[in-house]
Amino acid sequence: MAGRIRSRCEEARRPEEADLILLNTCTVTHKADREARQALRNLRRRNPHALLAVMGCSARRDQAPYRAMPEVDEVLAADQDLAAFLDRVAGPEGGRGHACVPHFGDRTRAFLKIQEGCDFPCAYCIIPSVRGPSRSIPVEVVVEDFQALLHVGYREVVLTGVNTGEYGKDTGFQGGLVGLVERLLAVPGRYRIRLNSIEPRALTPGIRSLMRREAALAKHLQVPLQSGSDPVLRAMRRNYRAAFYEEQLRALAEEVPGVGIGADVLVGFPTESPADFDATLALLERSPIAFVHAFTYSPRPGTPAAVMPCIPQREAAERTRRVRALGERKSLAFAARFVGRPLPALTLAPALDRGRALTENFLHVGLPRPEEPNRFVTVALRSAGSEGLVAQLVEA
Numbered sequence: 001m002a003g004r005i006r007s008r009c010e011e012a013r014r015p016e017e018a019d020l021i022l023l024n025t026c027t028v029t030h031k032a033d034r035e036a037r038q039a040l041r042n043l044r045r046r047n048p049h050a051l052l053a054v055m056g057c058s059a060r061r062d063q064a065p066y067r068a069m070p071e072v073d074e075v076l077a078a079d080q081d082l083a084a085f086l087d088r089v090a091g092p093e094g095g096r097g098h099a100c101v102p103h104f105g106d107r108t109r110a111f112l113k114i115q116e117g118c119d120f121p122c123a124y125c126i127i128p129s130v131r132g133p134s135r136s137i138p139v140e141v142v143v144e145d146f147q148a149l150l151h152v153g154y155r156e157v158v159l160t161g162v163n164t165g166e167y168g169k170d171t172g173f174q175g176g177l178v179g180l181v182e183r184l185l186a187v188p189g190r191y192r193i194r195l196n197s198i199e200p201r202a203l204t205p206g207i208r209s210l211m212r213r214e215a216a217l218a219k220h221l222q223v224p225l226q227s228g229s230d231p232v233l234r235a236m237r238r239n240y241r242a243a244f245y246e247e248q249l250r251a252l253a254e255e256v257p258g259v260g261i262g263a264d265v266l267v268g269f270p271t272e273s274p275a276d277f278d279a280t281l282a283l284l285e286r287s288p289i290a291f292v293h294a295f296t297y298s299p300r301p302g303t304p305a306a307v308m309p310c311i312p313q314r315e316a317a318e319r320t321r322r323v324r325a326l327g328e329r330k331s332l333a334f335a336a337r338f339v340g341r342p343l344p345a346l347t348l349a350p351a352l353d354r355g356r357a358l359t360e361n362f363l364h365v366g367l368p369r370p371e372e373p374n375r376f377v378t379v380a381l382r383s384a385g386s387e388g389l390v391a392q393l394v395e396a
Contacts, residue, residue, distance in 0.1 A: 192346060355371035
């Protein structure tokens with residue numbers, strides 16, 4: 001979206017200087033909805049005269065709260081609304097929409113959407129109803145967009161989607177996610193591809209084999225867990241059980257040495273008993289998971305779980321704190337395994353007087369001095385502690 005706007009508008013340096021402000025919202029939790037409304041009020045205070053529009057999942061799920069806000073000028077509840085809005089306020093866009101090259105931060109890492117929507121109706125999740133069924137971006141379009149990102153200088157491209165493991169099933173593309181990645185890896189150039197998040201059942205032998213043998217595919221993967229308790233997974237309507245999840249991760253860790261594995265954990269689901277929570281902690285503790293993203297359950301109106309009685313908020317918050325603390329310990333323990341070992345990395349934009357780099361297995365490391373960003377280098381981790389990960393440049 002930002003890339004499309006940049007193709008016909010000049011980007012303002014600050015909200016106070018903008019003629020147009022477009023806020024893209026999330027609705028995965030109640031907190032996300034609240035933060036969107038707070039952001040709109042703050043933006044209007046900072047700029048009383050801009051055209052302020054709101055879009056995204058929260059606006060799509062329920063337009064009424066945003067239309068009632070005096071701060072908001074327009075609510076865009078669908079993709080076609082966005083296209084017409086941009087044509088009206090910024091002028092028509094030349095060429096095909098998908099060919100527009102987006103802009104990401106320091107121009108080192110780009111995110112390329114390959115799939116949209118989800119066919120899995122988990123009991124707690126509003127996403128299928130606001131994002132629709134699973135839809136794959138055609139292979140030829142993905143390859144073209146990938147090449148365009150490389151052409152303007154991005155060195156790492158992260159493949160994203162709501163449920164990327166379902167890629168190709170709606171279009172009849174036989175290769176699926178593995179076939180798509182193979183097509184991208186056939187593109188000439190020096191780059192790194194990173195898979196973002198795939199469901200446990202999508203972690204196939206083909207994915208593991210690709211990650212093991214292809215140097216240009218980052219050794220890192222986020223595999224949502226949500227709960228380590230079978231009764232809770234059943235109540236969540238997840239399509240796997242804890243033992244299957246553990247088997248998948250064990251196979252990945254064995255076949256891809258040094259892989260960084262992340263997990264999403266949904267804490268405080270209405271049916272989660274203390275014993276269920278303990279089962280989740282135990283699974284996390286014994287698993288090869290290195291990065292834990294824990295968030296507290298938030299009832300979403302319109303989902304089956306929304307009618308279930310919630311556990312006390314204080315108890316849910318305490319459980320979330322414990323999961324995050326465990327996640328921090330596991331992340332440090334994972335990083336400590338690589339102290340003194342060379343790791344492939346990509347330099348990022350410096351922060352203050354220090355350099356930064358991201359290793360292929362998702363370790364964010366600090367370097368002693370600023371380095372030119374967007375270069376593939378080899379780093380050696382010197383220390384891993386509560387103050388962060390410190391590395392030195394071994395080879396550029």
